[in-house]
Amino acid sequence: KSPFPGLQPFTLDESPTYFGRGREIDQLVEMLGDGMHRFISVVGASGSGKSSLVWAGLLPALAKGALPGSKDWVHLRFTPAERSENPFIELASALSLAMDKPGLGIRYMAEKLRTHSAASHSYLEKVLAGKPQWAELLLFIDQCEELFTLVDPEYQIGFVELLAQLARTPRVRVVATLRSDFYHHGLDWPKLNDLLVKGHYPLLAPNAGALYEMITKPAQYAGLQFEKGLRKRILEDTGTEPGALALMAFALRQLWEMSRGTNGLLTYGAYGSFNGVQGAIGKQAEATFRSLAGDKTDLERNLSDLFRQLVEVDERGVPTRRRALRDEITRYKKTNALADKMIQARLLVTSGDE
Numbered sequence: 001k002s003p004f005p006g007l008q009p010f011t012l013d014e015s016p017t018y019f020g021r022g023r024e025i026d027q028l029v030e031m032l033g034d035g036m037h038r039f040i041s042v043v044g045a046s047g048s049g050k051s052s053l054v055w056a057g058l059l060p061a062l063a064k065g066a067l068p069g070s071k072d073w074v075h076l077r078f079t080p081a082e083r084s085e086n087p088f089i090e091l092a093s094a095l096s097l098a099m100d101k102p103g104l105g106i107r108y109m110a111e112k113l114r115t116h117s118a119a120s121h122s123y124l125e126k127v128l129a130g131k132p133q134w135a136e137l138l139l140f141i142d143q144c145e146e147l148f149t150l151v152d153p154e155y156q157i158g159f160v161e162l163l164a165q166l167a168r169t170p171r172v173r174v175v176a177t178l179r180s181d182f183y184h185h186g187l188d189w190p191k192l193n194d195l196l197v198k199g200h201y202p203l204l205a206p207n208a209g210a211l212y213e214m215i216t217k218p219a220q221y222a223g224l225q226f227e228k229g230l231r232k233r234i235l236e237d238t239g240t241e242p243g244a245l246a247l248m249a250f251a252l253r254q255l256w257e258m259s260r261g262t263n264g265l266l267t268y269g270a271y272g273s274f275n276g277v278q279g280a281i282g283k284q285a286e287a288t289f290r291s292l293a294g295d296k297t298d299l300e301r302n303l304s305d306l307f308r309q310l311v312e313v314d315e316r317g318v319p320t321r322r323r324a325l326r327d328e329i330t331r332y333k334k335t336n337a338l339a340d341k342m343i344q345a346r347l348l349v350t351s352g353d354e
């Protein structure tokens with residue numbers, strides 16, 4: 001298995017190969033443990049690694065006992081609009097899984113969460129039933145910008161009210177990740193603004209030392225070796241500009257793919273074959289597009305149709321990703337075929353079967 005997940009975030013399963021953010025993990029643990037931060041917003045640029053920091057960094061640290069009793073905590077992750085435009089459904093889905101009742105009465109639970117302030121306490125008690133009295137529930141709300149871009153406006157204010165309530169609830173902690181270019185939306189609701197300001201944790205782009213760890217330590221863990229000088233070359237090609245981390249992550253995954261069959265040696269030849277860090281995504285995209293059969297004008301139109309379903313643009317022209325269910329795309333046979341090709345090429349990533 002590759003130690004480099006590419007464009008997908010590091011998850012709990014990939015935590016053994018997650019490196020380079022030790023200082024940030026320690027700082028988040030300290031914030032959670034000081035008794036003052038029951039709501040923390042991890043804010044950073046797109047592609048800065050916010051999801052990975054919480055999912056593969058903070059949560060495993062807590063599971064190992066980074067705070068007294070934290071190894072008994074329950075962790076739930078969801079995004080505000082993963083399957084629908086109703087964040088209460090997303091929260092209810094996560095709670096039902098934690099109660100070992102996946103799919104049971106989710107819409108009923110969602111409506112109760114939306115309309116009855118005491119409902120959340122009842123469900124939280126069920127999630128923590130059987131746990132030691134010091135155990136807490138940590139809600140990880142990933143990609144919180146979806147609250148502003150994808151959630152139906154009729155649910156926004158109510159969900160903000162629920163977040164404010166949860167931040168005051170004993171035995172509950174909330175950690176949210178938020179793109180910095182959507183931070184100003186919190187000003188629209190005083191209660192959300194208050195939460196974001198008090199629990200604000202800015203995530204900066206990794207420095208050269210952290211990037212070097214991200215390149216070398218996962219490879220060491222997997223028993224891989226770099227040709228002499230290649231690690232330094234990748235580091236130099238990556239740089240520290242915004243978005244560099246995502247480019248490097250994709251390139252490292254490609255390097256692993258191209259180097260299979262070389263007895264664990266990651267080579268210059270493989271690295272050059274996809275034009276390195278700066279050219280990896282572009283070359284892969286061009287090669288995938290050229291491999292498709294059919295009229296190029298039609299293919300370009302299909303590509304446009306596909307990405308219209310995967311991108312949301314706000315009134316200021318700021319784009320953000322939008323997940324689409326597979327059955328939304330399969331309505332158009334040619335667009336679905338294009339999506340399949342791009343998934344195979346790892347240019348698009350999928351979450352589960354949908």
